[in-house]
Amino acid sequence: MFRPLEKGPRRRVSVRVDGRSVEMEEDANLAAALLEAGFSPFRTTPVSGAPREPYCMMGVCFDCLAVVDDVPNRQTCLETVRAGMTVAMQEGAATVRDVEAAS
Amino acid sequence: MSQRVDLAVLGSGPAGMAAAVAARRHGLSVALFDEQEGPGGQIYRGIESAEAGRTAILGPDYAAGRPLAAAFRASGATHHPRATVWRIGEDGLSWTSPDGGGEIEAGRVVVAGGAMERPFPVKGWTLPGVMTAGAAQILLKSAGRVADDAVFIGCGPLLALVATQYLKAGVRIRAILDTTQPRSGMAALGHLPAALAAPAALAKGIGMLARIAASQVKVFRRVEKVELLGEARLSAVRWRGPDGWHEIATERAFLHQGVIPNVNTTMAAGCRHVWDERQLSFRPETDDFGRTSLDWLLAAGDGAGIAGAKAAALSGALAGHAAAHDLGRLDAAGLETLARPLIRARRRELALRPFLDTLYRPAQAMRVPQDDDVVVCRCEEVLRGDVARAVAEGCPGPNQLKSFTRAGMGPCQGRLCGHTIVETIAALSGAEPEAVGYYRIRMPMKPVTVGDIVGPTILKEENHG
Known part of the structure; x- marks a missing residue:
């Protein structure tokens, strides 16, 4: 499990992660905050349904994809924590219906 | 109406920041695009927000990014954070971000996309x-x-x-x-x-x-x-x-x-790349100033060959000055005067590379899997055995391998399998990696929505109709 080195003075906000409420540091890297919250896995693959979690943390591997604020395929390593955000595990490939529902 | 700048810079690591700062010295209008929240790239990631204790753990080489980030902030370059650039070309680039996006024309483009782990x-x-x-x-x-x-x-x-x-x-x-x-x-x-x-x-x-x-x-x-x-x-x-x-x-x-140049953007742009046998990776072919085989495109920093953060900042500055010269804003003598100490300092940094590259040359077995059940393409879950079968059936290279196996066709667009595929095909066929070649990388360079591609203007017109 990833743990914080320092207790910063940052404000904590509430984020809904797979339906439950989790306190996270505002403006923190979302993938980092999700790893600390024990969110696992982030997604399953479209090909075999294998579980995946962040691998590169720099936007090149796409293994940290999740559904963020109802939008699928978001790279959580490139998102920051905002109050009221919702995150859900992404199962396989997003469908056109998922995307339409989000817009 | 699309905007216009003299110089567009991709990436806010040491090379990108230094390129923007150098170009601004000559009065060029500069727009810098980067996926992260703040400047710094991966090497100086979080440089503006890291607490003192964390900075002490990360050491003085990390803290060295602070003055560069401050100089970039003060330079007058426009910073587009959280921006995904999904197309570049002679006429400029297309980008998207949570706060909007669009197209921007640019006289020159400096790609400072940095390195990624092999x-x-x-x-x-x-x-x-x-x-x-x-x-x-x-x-x-x-x-x-x-x-x-x-x-x-x-x-x-x-x-x-x-x-x-x-x-x-x-x-x-x-x-x-x-x-x-x-x-x-x-x-x-x-x-x-x-x-x-x-x-x-x-x-x-x-x-x-x-x-x-x-x-x-x-x-x-x-x-x-x-x-x-x-x-x-x-x-x-x-x-x-x-x-x-x-x-x-x-x-x-x-x-x-080890790390390799993140070549997707320069590959998509279509400039000439060479296989670097000492670094075991492709890199864009550049001169001392970062000029590529395309006159509108320059490449700086580790994205043009692994040399480290100090060399990256020097190569970024060289690219920024060269862009000013090539756009007629700095004469040849001026460029020469500014470039000479930078080139000399960069060569000093590069002197360490042959030693490091040889000492830490990754073993063949760690780059080219031998067992058929090892995943080589993470996105499409293509195994080493799938690649071996395709090569045995006559698949000649990475681009044909896409049709055989779908390797390289997932969301990462070959970033996490490109070099493995090249070296695996080379090992199986006996061809040199340079001859095997790399994936043809196409736009959009990152997955974006149809809405991003169509653009906000047209969508608005649709809504009115």
Whole structure:
């Protein structure tokens, strides 16, 4: 499990992660905050349904994809924590219906 | 109406920031695009927000990014954070971000896309709990997050650096599995005299190794084969050393086999690339100023060949000055005067590379998997055996391999399999990597929505109709 080195003075906000409420540091890297919250896995693959979690943390591997604020395929390593955000595990490939529902 | 700037810069690491600062000195209008929240790139990630304690753990080389970020902020260049550039061309680029996007015309484009970690395709490397050493360091830099009891596996200065930073922070390390080839030390010795031109970097390296040696951490050397075990997530690491197979239980492993240029953007732009045999990677062909085979495109920093952060800042400055010259805003004598000390300083930085590249040359077995059940393309879950079968059936190269196996056709667009595929095809067919060639990278360079491509203007008209 990833743990914080320092207790910063940052404000904590509430984020809904797979339906439950989790306190996270505002403006923190979302993938980092999700790893600390024990969110696992982030997604399953479209090909075999294998579980995946962040691998590169720099936007090149796409293994940290999740559904963020109802939008699928978001790279959580490139998102920051905002109050009221919702995150859900992404199962396989997003469908056109998922995307339409989000817009 | 699309905007216009003299210079567009992609990437806000040392090269991108320095290019923007240099170009602004000559009055060029500059727009810089980067995926992150703040400037710094990966090497200086979180540089404006890292707390003092964290900065102390990360060391003075990290803190050196502060003045560069401050100079960039003061330069008058327009910074577009959280921006994904998905198309570049002679006329400029297209981009998107949470705050909007669009198209921008540019007289010149400097790509400063930096480095990424070399793929390390071993059994189980897709399991949750497995990430790169660079990812672990990003978690430390940008979020101050660490994980106890991880196993560090691989080869290269960054692996030792992250381990040293963990030790400084008091984080427990389960073990370090060193895959450095036993004979590479001897081979590197020949390059040592040249490397002595960069004594500070050498001293830093020796200090890191000494710190690890003085710690309680178990280090296993001459590791020849690695397997990551687990069902739903990592539970153990298995490896073969000189005295046979070993296994250790762990929930977290950090992998590293050095870094390679992140070439997707320059590949998509279509400038000429060459295979660098010493760095075992493709890189865009450039002159001292970062000019590529396309007159509108320059490449700077590690994205044009791995040379480290200091060399990246120097090459960024050179590209910024060259762009000003090429756009008629700086005369040849002016460019010459500004460039001479930068080129000299950059050559001093480069003097260390042959030594480092030879000492930490990743072993063939860590780059080119031998077992058929190893995943080579993480996105499409293509196995080494699938590639071997396709090559046996006559598949001649990476682009044809897409139709045979879908390798390289997932969301990462070949970033995490490109170099593995090239070297695997080369090993199977006996061709040189340069001849095998790389994937043809197409726009959009990153997955974007149809709405991003169509553009906000047209969508608005649709709504009115």
